[in-house]
């Protein structure tokens with residue numbers, strides 16, 4: 001089996017192909033550029049999943065902006081978020097008085113982001129909004145206001161374009177559904 005097949009064999013179905021992803025990201029970038037024109041903008045990416053989205057999104061924003069990253073980790077290696085979050089890497093810069101846009105790969109239960117928002121809010125930014133590439137509304141356990149959303153997806157475990165299963169498959173250029181056999185393993189890890 002070639003290595004390309006080994007990678008794509010984990011996918012049962014392509015949910016969002018490359019062209020569709022890039023088209024929507026261009027729209028989001030244009031909207032963000034318009035909304036923040038004339039204001040200072042700091043994009044805050046959540047490592048590692050958001051790196052791919054951030055890189056493409058930022059190049060579609062036509063105003064000067066800065067980027068910083070945070071790494072957070074929920075306990076456990078499974079697919080269910082516990083909402084218990086550790087900061088593994090904090091921001092390099094202060095966000096006090098700045099317009100902060102948090103860039104996330106996916107909002108699932110919303111627990112991770114809800115913790116992160118409370119943490120960032122305490123640092124007194126001028127504004128704090130969210131841009132998420134994907135959202136699974138059916139899984140939401142906590143209400144989160146997401147200013148910019150790329151795609152609403154059904155309750156399936158997805159991989160690719162930054163999203164991982166046990167740290168793998170982030171390098172798939174599309175968003176695909178993880179095959180059932182592998183998803184079952186993920187349930188056991190949770």
Ligand code: IMP
Nearest residue numbers: 081107108109110111112157158163164
């Ligand atoms: P939440 O706290 O339940 O909203 O979980 C958010 C985090 O869980 C995301 O940043 C992802 O790292 C991970 N996650 C949730 N759903 C998926 C998925 O379908 N595929 C890959 N990672 C996911």
Ligand code: MG
Nearest residue numbers: 048049163164
């Ligand atoms: Mg993850």
